Each structure stands twice: as C-alpha cells, then as structure tokens.
Amino acid sequence: MNVYLDNAATTQVRGEVIEKMQEALALSFGNPSSTHSFGRTSKTIIETARKTIAQYLNAKPQEIIFTSGGTEADNMIMQCAVRDLGVQTIITSEVEHHAVLHTAEELAKLEGITLKFVDLKDCGTPDSDHLEALLKEDDSKKLVSLMHVNNEVGNMIDINAVANLCKQHNALFHSDTVQSIGHFKLDVEETPVDFMAVAAHKFHGPKGIGFAYIRRNSGLKPLIFGGAQERGFRAGTESVHNIVGCAEAIKLAYDNLDEEKAYVSDLKKYFIDQLNSELPGCTFNGNSEDFEKSTYTLVNVNLPVPENKALMLLFHLDIKGIACSKGSACQSGSALGSHVLNKILSDDELKRPSVRFSFSKYNTKEELDYVIKELKEFANN
Template sequence: MQKVYLDSAATTQVREEVIAKMQDALGECYGNPSSTHSFGRTAKTAIEKTRKTIAKYLNAHPAEIIFTSGGTEADNMILRGAVRDLDVRTIITSKIEHHAVLHTVEELEKEYGIALHYVNLDANGNPDLIHLKELLAKDDTKKIVSLMHVNNEIGNKLDIDAVCILCKEYNALFHSDTVQSVGHYAWDVQQTPVDFLTAAAHKFHGPKGIGFAYIKKDKGIKPLIFGGSQERGFRAGTEPYHNIVGLEEAFVMSYNNLDEEKAYVTELKQYFIDKIKTEIPEVKFNGLSGDIDKSTYTLVNVNLPVDEKKGLMLLFHLDLKGIGCSKGSACQSGSSLGSHVLTEVLSNEDLQKPSVRFSFSKYNTKQELDYTIQVLKEFVES
C-alpha cells in the first residue's frame, strides 16, 4: 500500500540533519547546562549560540528569545503574563484562533474578570480591521490583541503589518501566534513590530517538545514556571539541550533553503488545486486556502460534495488507503465536536459535508498528490 503523508500542518517530518545533530547531542554532550564544569559549559554555550542564531534571523536581541516546550506554553506565558504583570484589562482576539489562545483567554476572563472581545470575521474568515479599530478605540483600558499570522486550518494570512499599525496607534500590545509561519516566512521584528510571537520546531522539520517565545525587551512579563534560574530566570527547568540544538538546525536549514523549498511547495499546492478542480468539479475551498496569493503555500482545506453520513467515513477511508491528513487541527482529534474554525466560516449546508485539510512539505511529490486525488474521486463517485 502506498503511504502518503499530507498532514505537515499538524507536524512535519524531521530532517535527517536534525536527527543527526540531536543524536550527537544525546551521545556526546550530556552535561547539565546549569553545571559549572566543562560538560555543563559545553551544553550551555550551545544553547546560547542557538538563542543568538534565532535572534539574528528575526532581527531581535538574544535576550528576547525564551525557549519553551512549544507554541502552547509560549502562548500561555505571554497572555497570562500580559494580564498578570502588564495591567492588561482587555483582550481582543478572534474565534478562529488556535485553542492554545482561545482556551487561555477564556480562563483569564474567568480568573481576572478581564474584558474579552472577538473581532468580527468576513465571509472568508479574515478579521475585520475596521471592527478591530472600533474595539481598540472603545475605552482607555490597557489592551492586548492576539491574532494568528497564518490560520492552521484554512491557511488565511493575516495582514499583520496593518494590525501592528493599529495597535501602535492605540497603544495596545500585539501578540501573534506564528506557529504556522515561523520557518515558512521570513521575519523581521523591527519591520513588523509585534510585541510577542511564538514558534514550535516541529512545524518546520524539527523535534517536538521545543519552541520559543519572542518577548520584546523590557516588557516586564514575569515567569510562568518557577524553580531554578534557567533561561536567565524566566523559565525554570533543566533545558532539553538535544531539542534546542535540533531546533537550531531545523531553523537554520529552513531559512537557508526558504526560497527554494517555498517555490517547490507552492508548485505542489497549485498542482493539487488545479488537479482536484478538474477531477472533482464540485469541490469547494474553505476560507482562502484555494487562493495562492491570500493563503499560506503549505496547506489547502477542501469541502467535498458528499452527504453527511457518507462523509463520516472519509478520513477512515483515506487512512485505509495510506493517506495521512486531517479534518482540522490535530489538537482536536480527540474531540467529538467539529472544527471551531469551519463553524465560523462555512454555511450550515457546507458544514454537513466533509472538509479535509491537506498540508504539504518538501518531502511530498506530485505523484503522491495524483494518488490522493484519485482516492478522493473514487470515494466521491462511489
């Protein structure tokens, strides 16, 4: 049976070079980075080198990079810190954010009584910037805006520069969940002056369990995890040295090969769009995922002309055929509820039909896409 992995928005295949780097770290550099002897100093030096490398590519200061267990911890760290330490009393977000943001702000509303507002969305799932401006101008409370750069389900790209301008105009903080875009798009935090962003290595061919938060210097957020003095006192716990050097290798390789790999994956996505429209003419594209210019090049989310009962078997059928994909965020796979993102952007009629997210990487081929679309066509016509 052919095996096709088209779920890179959930997690990516780890590069061989990253695996080799991590194996070396596990086998040869086992000192605790907090130890003062040579074994510990070697590990500590490599961690600080990684911090400087990330900062260089983001045009940030090394002290602004904090290693975390991934995007979820980083989002929690920033949003909780903004309310607890920075006197934020109003959070503005959208209903199609990742649950790492949505569930966090819901808890903050309960715990601290902060005002929580959701910016309106247009028919494609884009935040209404006029409404955002109205929310920012509503009162004089300290505010933070939290809007993701690339939506993990429908691939829409936020006009992040416009949001930066609005936040600056109204003296609001701006946090962006950039888990789906770091490693896939160039970043310059001086040109796009967000206050906070988050990243996870496993989204750009690195290991799971490691990511980072960018926290603009002197923002005054305090630790979320207390204990030792690791991460310059900002995040306690022995650093996972092997994961950190794996992150660095994946990060550097992603950016050194960005133009070439972006062009290749973009071509794959366009090929998929053209081919599926030919083979299944009634297919629809959710959000803006079918528009190469207005969505990320890494994924497409399709709505298929199949009734609800038959649609329940779609992912099972694809899995039997060796195809790995997703009906939404991988974090929702254990939930009986449908996608909260698609609930916001689809009509009731289209919500009854199956929607599937296919996400691509440098490891995919057109032949794999041909096979996948043929399987989909046979399912639709059966």
C-alpha cells in the first residue's frame, strides 16, 4: 500500500484543476502583454483569476500579486518593506519558516535593521504579551512577521488579535499564511493584516505559483524590474496556466471547505486516538493534539522509539510506501534537524523521533490503520 501523509509539504493536484490548466495551456497560449486578441484573451483569464482569489479573501483584485509561491512573496514583502516603508525593526519568532527567518537575518546583516524575537510559550506559540512589550519598546518603524499556522507542529496564532495589536501600535503586520489559506476562511477587511504570502500547492493547486496579498496603498515598490506585468509590481511574463490552476484550486477549496474540513478533522482525530491506543508513550509536539489551537490538517508526534532506532524510522516507513516528514520539506537535506522542534522539545525528547503526518481529502482511515500497524511493528521489534 502507498500512503501519502505529507500534505503540509505539498498536496495532490485536484483533477478539476488539472483540466483547467490543460485547457489554458492548449487554448490560451498568447502572451498576456500582447495587444492582439490572443494576448487579450490570456490577460482576461489572469484578471478573472485575480478577481476570483480576491473574492474569497474579501480583498480588492489589485491587492493580489502573483508570485512563484510563498517564499518569493515573503521575500518580496519583507525586503520591500525595509527599503520602501522605512522599517527599522523586524519582530518575528524563532519558529517561523526559513523564508521569513533567513530573509530577516539577511536584512539585519545587510540593511542594519534591528531583529527581535518574540518569546515562545512552552508549546511553541509566540507569546502575545511579549509581542506587545516589544511593540512598546521604542518608536522605531516596525514590521511584525508571524505565521498563521506553523508548518511543522500546526500551532495557530490568533491572527485577528495579532493584527489588531499591530494596528494599535502602528506596526505593519505580515503573515506567512501558506499553511492556512485554502484551509481556513480569512477576511482581510475584518483582519487588518497588511501583507500575506500564499502558495497554491498547499491546497491542491500546482507548484510554482502563489501570490502576495499587499494591502492597497501600502507604498511598496517592485522588487523585480522589467516589464509592466502585475500592475508594474512584478516584472516577467505571467504563467497563465499556473495562475488559472491557483484560482481554480482556491475556488474549490473554499466552495468545499466545510465538508472537507469535517472529513480531514475526523481523520486527524481517528489517527490521534489510534496512536494513543496502540503506541502508549507517544506525545504530541506543540499544540498539534489540540483542535482549538492547531490546524486540523496535521499532527506532529514524538514516538516511543529508542535513540538507536530513531534514524531508521523514516527509511522504514518509506520502504513500506508511507510518505511523511520529520520536519518541513525545506529541511529534508539538513543534518541539523527541525529548528522548530529544537526550540520546543527537551534533550530527551529530541533523542526520540518526531514525525509530522499531514492529511488531505484524499486520505482514508484504512490508510491510517496501515500506518499505525507499521509504526507499532517498528516500535516493538
């Protein structure tokens, strides 16, 4: 049996999305910047996709800037905020995605901005009281960057509370929402977030496409120069078929959200119950066992496997056809382990293997039973 439980890394593209993309590739091949009918057709498709995405976020179409994905969007927003908006201090956390952490570190090194980290609670969630204290420390222009849903342990911040706190203290707020858009409803008129980064492949869309949400009249200027694409904000010929796929994926995600959220939540609950029953001694990292404080799409579990066997666990699961992760996919080539787990686990806990299992509408309880069986067999032999 082959079981894919690494949906936090990337998701299977929906069949309906593939059909729309194939149609665009076959029929809408004109350059969107061309003035003839072929180009105008492609341009219309892009603007229709932009309006579709904006509608689901209650945003304005001009606030959606297509990018190659979340990493580019994070980089664009943070670098341009420092360059164009006079940001002097970036406040973030040590459990952010490296697209944010490494960008912040480079800006501190190259631009001389002050970099501050919000304290973490024991579970790994940023401490809102400390965030408020940091916002009050001085009068420097600040950018707060905190992800909505942590990609490794699933912890969720109260994005409304953080956005309003930043607004109260005249700070800009950027959120990497790569793990939440398409899985949770977010209304940018109700939640005063200034900037967001989104990637289509996290909600059953294609890889290599995403968008930056940039609140209108932000003052940001282009990071990539050239033509006038994306209203002059991001030069380069648009990837029409990928943009079509992104819009169709977000449409299907939100049109089916209630049903699919209930289904995936039930899978997660079932998996947690089976782990507790069949592998006594396992513990859950962060808030991943708590449905109120974490996403319903993943669980990160610390397994009762001795240190001498820990390194072989993922290899064993892979041999058995099971795809999962010890951390984010972006960390898979690193020998340092998860920077998130290194911050929140004890030395003893770090000696035992932690695995992230992430779910989608395409998974079944039968698949989860198979995974539990293999985990149990590995732990007990």
